[in-house]
Structure formats: structure tokens, C-alpha cells
Amino acid sequence: xxxxxxxxxxxxxxxxxxxxxxxxxxxxxxxxxxxxxxxxxxxxxxxxxxxxxxxxxxxxxxxxxxxxxxxxxxxxxxxxxxxxxxxxxxxxxxxxxxxxxxxxxxxxxxxxx
Numbered sequence: 001x002x003x004x005x006x007x008x009x010x011x012x013x014x015x016x017x018x019x020x021x022x023x024x025x026x027x028x029x030x031x032x033x034x035x036x037x038x039x040x041x042x043x044x045x046x047x048x049x050x051x052x053x054x055x056x057x058x059x060x061x062x063x064x065x066x067x068x069x070x071x072x073x074x075x076x077x078x079x080x081x082x083x084x085x086x087x088x089x090x091x092x093x094x095x096x097x098x099x100x101x102x103x104x105x106x107x108x109x110x111x112x113x
Contacts, residue, residue, distance in 0.1 A: 001051055003041050005069040006030050008061065018069055020044050022052055030066050032059040041071050 002023040007016050019034040020041040035058050038044045052058060 001049075003044060003071055004030060005041050005071055005073060006061075006066040007069065008065065009067050010065050018073065021066075022058075023063075024060075028063040029060045030063060032061065035059055040073065042074075042076070 002025070004021045004023050005018050006021045007018050009016075018040075019032055020038050020043065021033055022031040023029075024031065031052055033044055033049075033052070036053065036056060038047065038049075
């Protein structure tokens with residue numbers, strides 16, 4: 001199940017509030033999970049929902065009629081390390097190979113007498 005946050009683009013389908021949903025790519029549909037009482041995608045994750053409940057009818061909307069938003073509007077944590085980025089990784093590799101060498105020193109400048 002691919003979780004999404006979405007709002008409706010057509011006001012005739014309903015209000016424009018952001019709601020949790022599940023993307024069904026094969027059919028280009030978004031299931032509205034707010035119909036079961038979940039207010040946002042984080043609530044769906046916290047409840048441990050991995051597949052939509054069988055026997056429950058969810059409103060569904062064509063992908064063309066919805067606007068997708070960031071899946072989690074306010075994530076509780078963000079994990080990142082510098083090694084995720086190419087430049088930082090290259091810098092780390094250079095420093096690792098240079099540990100046993102003497103530190104680089106600028107050449108002495110000769111001062112005129």
C-alpha cells in the first residue's frame with residue numbers, strides 16, 4: 001500500500017482539506033482513508049494499517065482529480081547523515097586515505113632582505 005496525502009481539486013467532489021489516502025497505481029485511483037476516521041497519514045502509520053480493511057467501502061477518486069501533497073506534513077523525526085550526499089562522501093574518502101600522511105603545510109615564502 002502506497003500512502004499519500006491528497007486534496008480534491010474539484011470542489012464538486014468535496015472540500016479541499018488534506019486527507020490520508022492509498023494510491024492504487026494499476027487503476028490510477030486514490031482511496032480516501034479519512035472515511036475510517038484517520039485524520040492524517042501519520043495516524044494511519046501509527047495504527048499499523050498495511051492494507052485497506054476488507055469489507056470497508058472507501059471513497060475513491062481518479063488520480064487526475066486529486067492533488068498529491070507530501071505524505072507526512074509534519075514528520076516526527078528526520079534522519080540524515082552527511083554520507084547521503086556525494087560531495088560529503090568524496091570528502092570523507094579523501095580524509096580516510098590521508099590519515100597517515102603529514103598534514104599539508106603551505107610552502108614558506110621568502111621575504112626580501
